[in-house]
Amino acid sequence: MPNFIMSYLGSTVTPGEAGNQFWALMYVLIIFAGVSVAVMAMNWLERKALAHFQIRLGPMRVGPHGLLQPIADALKLMLKEDIIPAEADQFVFWVAPLIGLLASFTVYTVIPFGPSQAVSDMNIGILFMLGVSSLGVLGIVVAGWASNSHYPLIGALRSSAQMVSYEVAMGLAVVSAILMTSLNDKGTGTLSMIGIVQSQQQQGIWFIFKFFPLGFIAFGIFAIAMIAETNRAPFDMAEAESELTAGYHTEYSGLRWSLFMLAEYAAMIAVSSIAVTLWLGGWMRPFPNLLHAPAWDFIFSLFPGLTFLGLAAIALIGTARMPSHSFFKVQRIGLGGFAVLLGFIALVLLAIAAAGRSVETSLAARFNEGIGYVYWFVLKVAVFMYLFIWYRATWPRYRFDQLMRIGWKVMLPISLGVLVVTAIVGVLVK
Amino acid sequence: MNPAVTSAINSGMAPVATPWFFYVLAGLAIASGVAVVTRRNAVHAALALIVTLLSVGGLYLMLYAPFVFAVQLFVYAGGIMLLFLFVIMLVNVERSSKERRFNRMWAVGLAVACALMALFISAFVKGRTLFPDRMIPLPESSNTQQIAGLLYGEAGRMGQYTFAFEIASLLLLVAILGAVIMTKKKI
Numbered sequence: 001m002p003n004f005i006m007s008y009l010g011s012t013v014t015p016g017e018a019g020n021q022f023w024a025l026m027y028v029l030i031i032f033a034g035v036s037v038a039v040m041a042m043n044w045l046e047r048k049a050l051a052h053f054q055i056r057l058g059p060m061r062v063g064p065h066g067l068l069q070p071i072a073d074a075l076k077l078m079l080k081e082d083i084i085p086a087e088a089d090q091f092v093f094w095v096a097p098l099i100g101l102l103a104s105f106t107v108y109t110v111i112p113f114g115p116s117q118a119v120s121d122m123n124i125g126i127l128f129m130l131g132v133s134s135l136g137v138l139g140i141v142v143a144g145w146a147s148n149s150h151y152p153l154i155g156a157l158r159s160s161a162q163m164v165s166y167e168v169a170m171g172l173a174v175v176s177a178i179l180m181t182s183l184n185d186k187g188t189g190t191l192s193m194i195g196i197v198q199s200q201q202q203q204g205i206w207f208i209f210k211f212f213p214l215g216f217i218a219f220g221i222f223a224i225a226m227i228a229e230t231n232r233a234p235f236d237m238a239e240a241e242s243e244l245t246a247g248y249h250t251e252y253s254g255l256r257w258s259l260f261m262l263a264e265y266a267a268m269i270a271v272s273s274i275a276v277t278l279w280l281g282g283w284m285r286p287f288p289n290l291l292h293a294p295a296w297d298f299i300f301s302l303f304p305g306l307t308f309l310g311l312a313a314i315a316l317i318g319t320a321r322m323p324s325h326s327f328f329k330v331q332r333i334g335l336g337g338f339a340v341l342l343g344f345i346a347l348v349l350l351a352i353a354a355a356g357r358s359v360e361t362s363l364a365a366r367f368n369e370g371i372g373y374v375y376w377f378v379l380k381v382a383v384f385m386y387l388f389i390w391y392r393a394t395w396p397r398y399r400f401d402q403l404m405r406i407g408w409k410v411m412l413p414i415s416l417g418v419l420v421v422t423a424i425v426g427v428l429v430k
Numbered sequence: 431m432n433p434a435v436t437s438a439i440n441s442g443m444a445p446v447a448t449p450w451f452f453y454v455l456a457g458l459a460i461a462s463g464v465a466v467v468t469r470r471n472a473v474h475a476a477l478a479l480i481v482t483l484l485s486v487g488g489l490y491l492m493l494y495a496p497f498v499f500a501v502q503l504f505v506y507a508g509g510i511m512l513l514f515l516f517v518i519m520l521v522n523v524e525r526s527s528k529e530r531r532f533n534r535m536w537a538v539g540l541a542v543a544c545a546l547m548a549l550f551i552s553a554f555v556k557g558r559t560l561f562p563d564r565m566i567p568l569p570e571s572s573n574t575q576q577i578a579g580l581l582y583g584e585a586g587r588m589g590q591y592t593f594a595f596e597i598a599s600l601l602l603l604v605a606i607l608g609a610v611i612m613t614k615k616k617i
Contacts, residue, residue, distance in 0.1 A: 092473065123573055124500040131503035134512075138480065141515050145473055153519065160516050164509070188575050 009363065014194070016109075016120020027119045031108050038385075039265040040070040046389050053393035064318060064335040080254035085147060088251065092146035097256045100139030100263035104270060106132045111273045112194045114283045114373030125193035126174060129274055130167075133229070136267055137163040140231070140238060140248050143260070147251035155247030158400060159238035162228055165407040170225035172415035173218040176422045177278040180207050180215065183426050197282035204289045208279040214422050219279040221415045226271040228407070230264060233392035237400050272384035273377075280380050283373035294357075301353040301368055304375040308346035315339035452492060459485040472518045476511060483507045497574045 008020045015023035044059070044067065051058025059066025084093055110125040112118040122128055137160055144156020181199040182189030190196060200206055207215045228235040239247030249260050276282060285300045316339045322332045349371065356368030398406075458481065465478035487502035553560065583589035 089471075089473070092477070095477075122496065124496045127497070127500035127504065131500055131508055134504065134508035137508075137512060138515070141512065141519075142473070142477065145515070145519050157516065157519065160512055164512060167509075188578075191574055 009366075012116050014116050014118045014121045016118075016122075024119055027117075028109075031111075031119070032105065035105070035108065035266055035269060036262070038269060039262055040074070042265055042268075042385055043070045043073065043261075045386075046392075049386070049389045050393050053390075064322070064331045064338075067335075067338070074258065077258040078255055082254040082256060083251075085149065085251050087148045089146040089148065092142055093251075094256075096139050096143035096146055097252070097259035097263065098139075099142065100136050101259050101266075103132055103136035103139065104263045104267040107270045108266075110193050111270065112197060112277060112282055113377050114370055115194060115198070117283070117370055117373055118194065121192055121194045124191050126178065126191050126196065126274070126278070129193070129270070130171065130174065133267060133270060134163070134167060136263065139260075139263065143252070144248035147248075149251055151244040151246075152248045152250050155238045155244045155250070159231060159248060162231075162235065162237055162403060162407070165404060166225045166228040166411070169221055169407060169411040169415045170229060172412070172419050173221040173225065174274075174278060176214070176218045176415070176419040177207050179419070179422050179426060180210050183429065187430075193277050193282075197277055197284065200281050201284060201288070206279060206281040206284075211422060211425050214418055214425065215279060217414065218418050218422070219275065221411055221418070222275055222279070225407075225411065226275060227388070227391060228403070230268045230271055230388075232264075232268065232388055234395040234397050235403060236397065237403060242397075268385065268388055269381060272381045272388075275384060276377065276380040283377045285372065285376050298353070298357050301356065301372050302350065304371055305346045305350035305353060307375075307379075308342050308349060312339045312342035312346055315342055452489070455485045455488045455492070458482075459489070472521075473515065476514050476518055479514075480507055480511050483511065495573065497577055 004020070005022050008015060008018055008023045011018050011020075015021075015027055047069065048058040048066065059069040062068045062072045084090060107129045109119040110122050110128055112121070112125075140159045141156045144152040144154075144159070147153070178189055178191060178196070180189075180203075181196055184199065184202060190199065203210070208219045209215060227233075231238045236247075238244075239249065244250070249257055252260060285303075291300075315335055319332055319336045319339060322328050322335065352364055352368050352371065355364035357365075462478040462481035462485070466475045466482060469475040469478060483502060483506045487499045487507065490496075490499040490502060578584075580590050581592060581595045583592055589595075
């Protein structure tokens with residue numbers, strides 16, 4: 001058994017391909033924990049960033065700068081009374097949040113955090129991701145129906161209409177990116193998520209810059225459609241609080257409501273990962289073919305450690321700026337401890353980077369490489385997550401008919417045109 | 431061990447087609463299929479149908495046909511069933527659930543089901559002569575490319591099914607246009 005576990009460490013393929021169930025399970029657990037932590041962090045960041053956009057402070061009381069607020073929220077939601085309306089369809093009401101959660105977590109099996117840092121590499125990767133994430137809307141629709149109430153039903157109907165419309169434009173934008181993967185000497189493209197990034201690597205260009213501005217337009221279509229797909233502002237018709245109270249989850253409370261939130265944020269991370277994989281070079285660091293000397297490799301491998309060092313510095317500054325009243329003693333110790341923890345992580349990462357440089361073929365070098373891949377992938381996804389918050393703070397909500405008009409009369413023709421032109425240019429270039 | 435499975439392992443493909451997996455999926459498909467016809471509530475029936483479609487999709491995956499699985503997921507479970515639910519929610523479920531479930535057509539339905547069953551049994555019994563005696567180990571990694579080759583042709587030649595495929599897509603286009611014309615009085 002230890003042999004079975006250790007034998008994978010030198011491997012260059014995903015555990016799914018290597019047939020190593022142990023590491024596949026480990027990856028699943030790591031991704032599940034990582035996504036859950038990311039959702040909590042996102043929850044905090046969204047409240048703080050939105051507050052700062054509106055010149056408020058946001059959560060300040062629970063922990064230093066409200067850092068423990070997500071934990072307090074989670075505890076509150078778990079302890080809150082879970083109400084099922086008397087006239088609701090009990091079983092469907094119970095199963096609806098699980099459908100959404102299952103759909104948004106299943107797609108993580110194929111998300112490539114690195115060339116071997118994924119649970120599995122499927123030949124149909126991108127189709128699988130889009131297909132499973134389109135199942136997530138079933139949870140919303142069914143939840144709205146099972147509540148047996150007017151606002152949730154209207155929210156669910158809006159949501160399903162919206163998702164069906166935007167899925168078309170989204171799919172066509174994805175197809176034009178997949179078409180670009182076929183521009184190699186073999187002439188066959190790939191649907192595998194890892195294969196898509198590798199073909200960007202071979203062609204030496206991120207697909208967002210390919211055939212400028214074609215790749216850019218396709219990316220823009222996807223970036224708009226993915227907001228509609230995840231029901232986020234300014235396209236959050238399904239839960240427009242000024243019109244529908246809270247839309248499809250009006251009747252939900254406690255843990256079940258929090259499952260909806262978890263599913264929504266997990267789906268946001270998942271669609272951002274699709275955008276990063278298809279257009280932004282996935283796990284690749286910036287300028288891999290321009291700055292490819294070993295010295296540059298080393299400089300870029302310092303980035304993860306330096307990021308954590310920066311976070312530690314911010315936490316230290318926060319500790320120093322804390323009022324020196326005895327009321328703040330616990331908070332000061334807590335934030336100082338957090339800074340020390342972040343600094344320790346930074347030191348470990350820097351040590352791995354240094355060790356990876358000195359011995360080229362060692363396990364440390366492999367590990368260093370893996371950290372680099374995951375770091376760049378997560379950084380790109382994090383930019384998208386911040387954009388989601390920014391959009392929400394900046395743009396007013398669309399009206400439903402405007403949303404439909406944009407989806408069918410603007411985005412669909414543009415994405416169809418981009419697809420056709422990409423195909424023509426691809427043939428001409430060849 | 432089955433030679434096909436052995437060769438599949440030799441070509442670097444782990445055997446996913448374990449009998450246990452098959453029986454779970456098949457059982458799930460049958461149980462939810464029964465639920466589709468017996469549930470009074472239309473939404474429950476639609477949800478059961480989604481489970482059926484997904485487990486049949488799992489069977490496609492076991493047959494090393496990942497592309498068909500993805501299409502099943504995308505088109506049937508994701509798209510068509512969503513429209514089903516959409517329509518069911520708009521009609522009055524209360525009234526329809528009080529109606530008789532099995533009308534006078536049950537005899538015809540039973541006859542058709544028996545005929546289909548007989549067909550399946552005969553295919554199962556005569557299977558040795560109708561089909562090759564062992565599974566052809568298709569490489570999973572090029573499944574999509576092979577389908578594309580059959581449908582669109584490769585290396586300048588027309589594919590084996592290009593004509594049929596184009597006819598089918600024309601038929602779908604006609605159906606879409608027909609739906610638009612029937613619903614929209616003024617175009």
